[in-house]
Amino acid sequence: MKFRKLPILISVLLLCTACATTSIDTRIQVLDSFWGTDVHITNVASFINSSDLLEVQITGVNEESDYLKLEYRIEWLDNNGFLIPSKLTQWTEFPAFEKTDFRVKMIAPKTNATDFKILIREVNN
Amino acid sequence: MKFINTRTVLAVLATISINACTPTENIDIHNDQAGAIMGLDYRDFHKASSEAISSMLQSGAVNKPDGTRYVLAISRIVNDTMQRIDTDQLIKKIRVELLNSGKVIVTTAVSLNKAEDSMAMHARKLRQSDEFKQNTVAQKGQMIAPDLSLSGKIIQRNLKIDSDKQQAEYYFQLSLSNINTGLAVWEGETVIGKRGSNQAVSW
Numbered sequence: 001m002k003f004r005k006l007p008i009l010i011s012v013l014l015l016c017t018a019c020a021t022t023s024i025d026t027r028i029q030v031l032d033s034f035w036g037t038d039v040h041i042t043n044v045a046s047f048i049n050s051s052d053l054l055e056v057q058i059t060g061v062n063e064e065s066d067y068l069k070l071e072y073r074i075e076w077l078d079n080n081g082f083l084i085p086s087k088l089t090q091w092t093e094f095p096a097f098e099k100t101d102f103r104v105k106m107i108a109p110k111t112n113a114t115d116f117k118i119l120i121r122e123v124n125n
Numbered sequence: 126m127k128f129i130n131t132r133t134v135l136a137v138l139a140t141i142s143i144n145a146c147t148p149t150e151n152i153d154i155h156n157d158q159a160g161a162i163m164g165l166d167y168r169d170f171h172k173a174s175s176e177a178i179s180s181m182l183q184s185g186a187v188n189k190p191d192g193t194r195y196v197l198a199i200s201r202i203v204n205d206t207m208q209r210i211d212t213d214q215l216i217k218k219i220r221v222e223l224l225n226s227g228k229v230i231v232t233t234a235v236s237l238n239k240a241e242d243s244m245a246m247h248a249r250k251l252r253q254s255d256e257f258k259q260n261t262v263a264q265k266g267q268m269i270a271p272d273l274s275l276s277g278k279i280i281q282r283n284l285k286i287d288s289d290k291q292q293a294e295y296y297f298q299l300s301l302s303n304i305n306t307g308l309a310v311w312e313g314e315t316v317i318g319k320r321g322s323n324q325a326v327s328w
Binding site for chain 2: 049050051053055085086087088090091092105106107109110111124
């Protein structure tokens with residue numbers, strides 16, 4: 001009897017895994033109810049600009065039929081993984097229009113920023 | 126006389142009881158999701174300054190070709206709103222972040238009216254004092270003149286939508302000029318719009 005239920009349990013587990021949005025980059029974490037919405041991060045690109053500052057652009061898509069107001073918070077890290085305090089580390093709103101992709105660009109506050117951690121969530125109105 | 130005293134005491138007691146019903150709490154500035162107000166609050170200054178800083182750094186306007194720092198002087202920042210604003214609420218954040226970026230250093234010895242910190246000039250008067258070791262007094266020709274100047278304006282427009290609603294628009298406009306050439310090397314504008322009750326005050 002117990003063995004009969006096992007395939008069902010495995011199926012449910014697989015289904016749950018398929019439902020969970022897999023992050024394209026572990027440095028980007030999506031919070032709260034945002035998981036429940038049909039928004040995905042599709043690409044993360046970074047480069048060092050002519051001022052020797054790290055620039056990051058994240059691309060995502062809002063597959064919902066509603067406009068969403070999202071916000072991000074980025075922490076900049078040096079090559080030892082230490083946080084670089086910055087006034088740019090704060091929740092910043094950006095738009096995600098329905099059924100379209102969106103892009104957000106960020107720039108490091110100092111030349112010693114080599115890595116980052118981004119949190120994204122839906123704005124709580 | 127007794128009647129007035131009783132009324133006064135009752136009024137004071139009522140005020141105390143009202144205050145007791147509304148406890149004071151600290152704002153969590155890292156996660157403040159409280160509703161907006163018609164006037165400008167710290168979140169609006171955060172937004173305007175962050176956009177200006179990011180835009181300045183991305184433009185490359187503060188990147189000196191020889192790798193050294195630009196010296197920045199703060200020029201006039203006009204408050205053209207109906208609110209009593211200290212424009213340092215905006216400018217200080219920009220200064221701090223530009224300094225931390227390693228790209229810019231701000232002079233406090235040069236300003237439009239008087240120096241932000243007049244001590245640099247004041248301390249030079251010690252050259253005439255026999256009480257001070259003269260080799261510890263600031264020497265002539267040591268101060269650094271500014272390369273860049275930051276100026277700007279905060280504008281407010283109030284519009285009536287209908288008998289119940291109003292709209293307040295705020296424009297944060299900044300310009301970064303090369304003092305040598307007089308040309309603006311960077312310009313930025315952040316617009317913040319608010320819509321709310323006519324009862325709400327935006328001044």
